[in-house]
Amino acid sequence: MLIVGELINTSRQLVKAAVEAQDAAYVKQLANNEVEAGANYVDINCGTKVHNEPETMQWLVETVQSVVSVPLCIDTPNPKAMDVGLALAKNGQPMINSITAEKERFQAILPMVLKHKAKVVALCMDDSGMPETADDRKGIVRRLVGDLTAKGVPEDDIYLDPLVKPVSTSNEAGLEVLETVSFIHDKFPGVHTICGLSNISFGLPNRQVLNRLFMVQTMTVGMDAYILDPLDKVIMGFVYASQALLGKDPFCGQYLVAHRNGLYE
Amino acid sequence: MYNFSDLSKAVIAGQESKVKELTQAAINGGAEPLAIINEGLIAGMNVVGARFKSGEMFVPEVLVAARSMGAGVAMVKPLLLGQEVPSSGKVLIGTVKGDLHDIGKNLVALMLESGGFDVVNLGIDLAPDKFVAAVKEYQPQVIGLSALLTTTMLVMKDVIELLKEEGLRDRVKVIIGGAPISYDFSSEIGADGFAPDAATAVDLCRKLLA
Missing domain, CATH: 3.20.20.20 (Dihydropteroate synthase-like)
Known part of the structure; x- marks a missing residue:
């Protein structure tokens, strides 16, 4: 199972505000939270910044990579922004x-x-x-x-x-x-x-x-x-429970980790 | 005065067979054909629009209500004998070049039609010159542009610029919508309005043409 965390997206108001204020701390925290919650990849989408998407992509990729070691998912239909993001992506x-x-x-x-x-x-x-x-x-x-x-x-x-x-x-x-x-x-x-x-x-x-x-x-x-x-704890709980039920979680290991992490409160 | 409240209620409930039955009863009872459409069928759909906007009704219910209303209108139309159904206005609508999304745009078209507008649905993936040619051909009061991609939303600005170049900008109101679109963006590119959902788009057209 591969989970791509979708939260770093400038169509979300808080991310948009953080990008505009160059609030790196917020973006770092969000990326960290996603990885700690089980994301295998961190998605970066700044498509709403239509006038400076490549520059925004650069800032987001550098900011996120300064705190997480999982690889990034460069999410854009714009080839220029894609190129910038990929050139900087260094985590795997x-x-x-x-x-x-x-x-x-x-x-x-x-x-x-x-x-x-x-x-x-x-x-x-x-x-x-x-x-x-x-x-x-x-x-x-x-x-x-x-x-x-x-x-x-x-x-x-x-x-x-x-x-x-x-x-x-x-x-x-x-x-x-x-x-x-x-x-x-x-x-x-x-x-x-x-x-x-x-x-x-x-x-x-x-x-x-x-x-x-x-x-x-x-x-x-x-x-x-x-x-x-x-x-979203409920959906992550469903991911692990569903994997276990489908025979893809040997000895229910991930499911039990999820239980101990409080996903089924 | 014929009482259309049951007919309106049947439209709101999306009960197509009941709408047909009550439309036939109204015709048999001597009600004015135009009154059946306006005070019965469209009046019901107006309630649907308001409830959709307030979150009491949902997309599938809007679809069945519109279908049931359409069934009633189809029965009444042959009786109009050349009389026109008074239109709320003519709206052209389409998705811009490079963008193949059509679900939201079609919902807007459906809600406008149900609200008494003449709608020309141009389709998807339309270059600015297509919109301009259609404005010349159909002479609408409003043109609605849809984009769901951040890479295609800028085409909306190209459409507006080309309308200006062709000297048509003053003759038509431009409204825009789609997931990445905001009120700020609509102001920035010089559109006349933005609507976040289909019911609001109908209100917006009414307001612009008032």
């Missing part, structure tokens, strides 16, 4: 979030994946738009895995994001993703699957309930990485 193997099957984006991001030997989140969408059905997604999955491995990206570095859409606007939105993850797990057992959890619950009340359950459901069909808020 960085992760790129994200590449897609859109022609331009694929060509812009691929050289960086290769140059930095990075892990890469590959989002299941192409130039024809957002996929609706599992079959749409399967076609894109085949192309992404085929094209990435043909260019030399190891399967183990590929994290397919099936593209989660809200269940509020399409009854089958959850099922389409579950079917896609099962398909990937079956046909491409060497690649990983990842997703964020908030899209599924857009437009509905009690979003946390849906997000948590969708994590358990996707994990059950083989998803093995999540981009989430690791400071």
Whole structure:
């Protein structure tokens, strides 16, 4: 299981304020908290700083790396900011979030994946738009895995994001993703699957309930990485409990650590 | 005066078959076709919009309510005999170039239509010249731009600039929305308004055209 901590994102008001005030202490504390709570990667997203994203990326990467030793996930659709973040990332193997099957984006991001030997989140969408059905997604999955491995990206570095859409606007939105993850797990057992959890619950009340359950459901069909808020004790508790129930936690070791860390109060 | 409160309630509850039944009853009872639409069907949908905005109703309920309202409107329209349904205004809406997101934009379009606006939904991935050409063709009062990516939100500014160059900026109000969009950003690029959700977008259009 790989957990990417999502909190260092300038679309969050407190992070935005910290960036504007160059409040390094806040950012350091947040990154530390994420890692202590179990994040294997720290995501850095400053996309909302549209006028100075590369500079902001540089400051955030340097600030975070001054306190944590886990690798970073450089999260931006902007190739310039991506390049800056990756050039500075020095804690182990960085992760790129994200590449897609859109022609331009694929060509812009691929050289960086290769140059930095990075892990890469590959989002299941192409130039024809957002996929609706599992079959749409399967076609894109085949192309992404085929094209990435043909260019030399190891399967183990590929994290397919099936593209989660809200269940509020399409009854089958959850099922389409579950079917896609099962398909990937079956046909491409060497690649990983990842997703964020908030899209599924857009437009509905009690979003946390849906997000948590969708994590358990996707994990059950083989998803093995999540981009989430690791400071949410309930969801981290669910991660470890679900792993144990799926036979992926020998002697329930992680689950018991989570218990002793107070995740099930 | 025909009493439309049951019809409105059926729209609010999203009961399509009941809406059809009550619409037929209203027609049979001699109610004015336009009154059925405005005081029955749209009036119900206005309540849905308000409850959605206040967090009492949710997206799936809005969708079924809009569908049930549409079923009623479809029954009444043939009876209008050339009379136009008075429009609240014409709105063009689309997602900007490089951006393929459409869920939020379609929700806004649906809520506007349900609120009595004429909506031209242009689709996704639209370059500024597409918006400008559509403004010339459809002559809307409002144009709504959607962007969900931080890399595409700047295209909104390009649309506004091109409208200025073409001398069209004074003829159309520009409103913007999408996850990364803020009120500050809308002021910065010279838009006329920003709405954080679909129901607010309807209120915003009404306010801009008042």
